[in-house]
Amino acid sequence: MIELTNVSRRFGEVTAVDRISLTVETGETCVLVGSSGCGKSTTLRMINRLLPHSAGDIRVDGQDIREVDLQQLRLNMGYAIQGTGLFPHWTVARNIALVPQLQGWERARIEARVTELLDMLGLSPAEYADKYPAQLSGGQAQRVGVARALAADPNILLMDEPFGALDAITRENLQNEMLRIQRRLRKTTVFVTHDIDEALRLADRIAVMDQGRILQHDTPDAILRQPASAFVESLVGSQDRGLKLAALQSVAEVMQRHPQPRQAVPEKVSVGAQDSLRQALSVMLWQQLSELPVVDDQGLELGVLTRERLWRETA
Ligand SMILES: Nc1ncnc2c1ncn2[C@@H]1O[C@H](COP(=O)(O)OP(=O)(O)O)[C@@H](O)[C@H]1O
Ligand SMILES: [Mg+2]
The missing domain is CATH 3.40.50.300 (P-loop containing nucleotide triphosphate hydrolases)
Structure with missing residues (x-):
């Protein structure tokens, strides 16, 4: 063009x-x-x-x-x-x-x-x-x-x-x-x-x-x-660089999805599917969690993001 x-x-x-x-x-x-x-x-x-x-x-x-x-x-x-x-x-x-x-x-x-x-x-x-x-x-x-x-x-x-x-x-x-x-x-x-x-x-x-x-x-x-x-x-x-790479990818791309959405989880200890891996990392650090529930717009749990998965994706 x-x-x-x-x-x-x-x-x-x-x-x-x-x-x-x-x-x-x-x-x-x-x-x-x-x-x-x-x-x-x-x-x-x-x-x-x-x-x-x-x-x-x-x-x-x-x-x-x-x-x-x-x-x-x-x-x-x-x-x-x-x-x-x-x-x-x-x-x-x-x-x-x-x-x-x-x-x-x-x-x-x-x-x-x-x-x-x-x-x-x-x-x-x-x-x-x-x-x-x-x-x-x-x-x-x-x-x-x-x-x-x-x-x-x-x-x-x-x-x-x-x-x-x-x-x-x-x-x-x-x-x-x-x-x-x-x-x-x-x-x-x-x-x-x-x-x-x-x-x-x-x-x-x-x-x-x-x-x-x-x-x-x-x-x-x-x-x-x-x-x-x-x-x-x-x-x-x-x-x-690590944080900038993590900012490029959304949680939805790498999370492990549950077969069905589950109950709502509190916002403080979860991350949105549309959020970036950088945001997920920040929540993990702050809340000292190695696994994070991933929620949709209504707060329902769609799946999880594990630290191993996050590490692998930004490697
Ligand atoms: N109208 C102009 N007359 C003389 N020099 C110019 C003019 N426009 C830009 N320049 C010079 O060209 C170079 C590139 O400018 P510019 O394209 O505006 O850079 P940027 O947008 O990356 O800041 C600079 O050295 C600037 O001083
Ligand atoms: Mg300019």
């Missing part, structure tokens, strides 16, 4: 992006991760032609982006950035409606779409549609930014540190929303972050960047287990 071949971008003497090659498959979430100034935003902006590339080849759906009508190219790509870029004098509804309006959708269709998107992002339409950006919290404004990027149902989503300025809890909530939306819509996504944990959480594949180059392009699991260089290893934090 998106294919970069030997792409470079120079700003005068500075080579911001240096001969990178990267393929993002249809429906995949690719996360560009690396420290500030390594060329992530420049890479993203070349894909929607906010910046022309100096050398190399960028193709979307097999077509050279320089040969695609700019308007068409952009309409096919939702773009969300840190700080949202919302128009302050426009209501939430009007901000979200921006691209559909440009595309000449009918008013009723736009209104229905705005309502649908506000619902999808967990903002009550009755309450939020007529608010102005200044009346929103940081997390709410970012939600509106994501809704706007999705408004005209583009095939591609480009997101540049959209949750970068949020506190840890709001950020985790929005990451969860993002995962839920991605499972449902399967947009081809390029997501930029400097936060390796966010990358591990959201990515199908991660591209680790440093000084304008891609050092490794791999699944989160492979980035953790087989870092290609000392730089990548230090980014994932070699001491932290």
Whole structure:
């Protein structure tokens, strides 16, 4: 779907992006991760032609982006950035409606779409549609930014540190929303972050960047287990690797299921099937248990997770 071949971008003497090659498959979430100034935003902006590339080849759906009508190219790509870029004098509804309006959708269709998107992002339409950006919290404004990027149902989503300025809890909530939306819509996504944990959480594949180059392009699991260089290893934090691997897998994937659900068990000494192995490990440590009941949403015991099983799965 998106294919970069030997792409470079120079700003005068500075080579911001240096001969990178990267393929993002249809429906995949690719996360560009690396420290500030390594060329992530420049890479993203070349894909929607906010910046022309100096050398190399960028193709979307097999077509050279320089040969695609700019308007068409952009309409096919939702773009969300840190700080949202919302128009302050426009209501939430009007901000979200921006691209559909440009595309000449009918008013009723736009209104229905705005309502649908506000619902999808967990903002009550009755309450939020007529608010102005200044009346929103940081997390709410970012939600509106994501809704706007999705408004005209583009095939591609480009997101540049959209949750970068949020506190840890709001950020985790929005990451969860993002995962839920991605499972449902399967947009081809390029997501930029400097936060390796966010990358591990959201990515199908991660591209680790440093000084304008891609050092490794791999699944989160492979980035953790087989870092290609000392730089990548230090980014994932070699001491932290076990916990990060455990965070990638859900309890449901490795638990031993009972033939039938059993009675409810207290929340304190159990773990949810949808929780991560990292959470399970934390409960085991805290409660000093070597075996943990796994419960469903109602608290009914579905099975157990043993320490042996957990050890084996994260080995
Ligand atoms: N418009 C610009 N003019 C000059 N230099 C730029 C411009 N945009 C980015 N750069 C430089 O290119 C490099 C990569 O920047 P950027 O892609 O924004 O990095 P990141 O998003 O990873 O923090 C940096 O050295 C930055 O200073
Ligand atoms: Mg940037």
